[in-house]
């Protein structure tokens with residue numbers, strides 16, 4: 276049966292109900308906006324039932340290399356970002372990365388006393404967003420075709436900047452165009468992963484402090500702020516991803532050999548739960564680790580464990596490496612247990628080192644939001660920073676687990 280536009284209101288209600296049940300919509304303003312804005316107006320050609328699923332991206336644009344450069348984001352990510360941003364009636368907002376729907380949601384929340392600007396680097400996306408906003412009745416949104424690395428000074432200052440594209444850094448223009456008590460919600464890329472971070476000015480200092488962070492991924496930023504991560508191929512199907520500013524080097528032939536040796540497994544006795552929190556800890560609390568990635572073929576052939584499918588931190592020590600795995604274990608709270616698998620001549624030692632880190636996380640940080648994330652714009656005084664930090668183009672990102 277083909278669904279008609281008349282069915283959209285019921286589908287919207289179901290979408291909102293699901294997002295509430297999942298704890299992703301927590302405020303009435305976001306619920307009302309998502310119940311009101313016709314998402315299908317920004318998704319021409321997409322079937323109505325797909326449009327109102329909570330985890331489906333729409334109208335993807337693919338470049339010549341087969342990579343996605345634009346989508347209308349999944350509604351669960353949009354709900355998370357809107358809640359993170361704490362958008363209020365009357366505010367002036369900048370959305371970076373357009374699609375139409377999300378800007379309409381923001382316009383619905385800020386109301387006629389507020390103002391919304393959305394900016395995209397891609398002329399096709401701008402045309403589609405403009406048409407979608409018009410169809411849905413949100414012509415008041417300013418739609419700007421530009422590289423958002425430089426913000427949109429014409430409509431600044433903004434109470435909130437919601438970045439809907441994977442950013443590697445926080446360019447000075449965004450901070451210059453933010454009100455003193457403003458907030459930036461940004462999918463920030465570091466150490467080979469992305470976290471959706473809500474950053475606020477910190478009174479009496481130039482630094483920004485995260486009020487919360489969540490898991491989420493986005494298409495990467497293009498233009499002047501584009502990142503260039505390093506991918507080191509161990510085999511044609513298995514690789515190590517490093518941040519663009521990493522200076523780690525590897526003995527690739529030795530690691531390739533290690534991959535073909537029998538693996539050693541070890542188990543931590545701790546629950547496998549909140550893997551995104553554990554991942555953040557492993558990447559920022561100890562020795563620098565690359566992210567291990569593998570093609571489906573390597574997983575199907577059993578070369579690497581299936582937990583590598585979406586990438587996992589790997590502890591590499593010379594000719595040996597280890598990464599975390601999981602197994603069912605009804606005796607843990609989550610019903611699963613975290614373990615490690617290690618390949619190479621030092622597999623016992625390197626596996627034990629990683630297991631110790633996993634146990635340390637489970638013992639001290641087994642909860643959401645345990646990391647303290649700050650950003651220090653240039654000229655940053657990082658002399659007093661404790662814990663992990665990484666130097667980006669426009670400042671330093673720091674993550675403290677103390």
Ligand SMILES: C[S@@+](CC[C@H](N)C(=O)[O-])C[C@H]1O[C@@H](n2cnc3c(N)ncnc32)[C@H](O)[C@@H]1O
Nearest residue numbers: 345347348372374377395396423439440497498
């Ligand atoms: C995930 S989509 C945005 C989704 C949108 N906010 C929505 O309503 O669902 C990310 C967008 O960011 C855009 N983009 C990438 N780099 C950009 C840049 N430097 N400046 C502005 N837009 C950029 C892409 O063209 C793409 O359309």
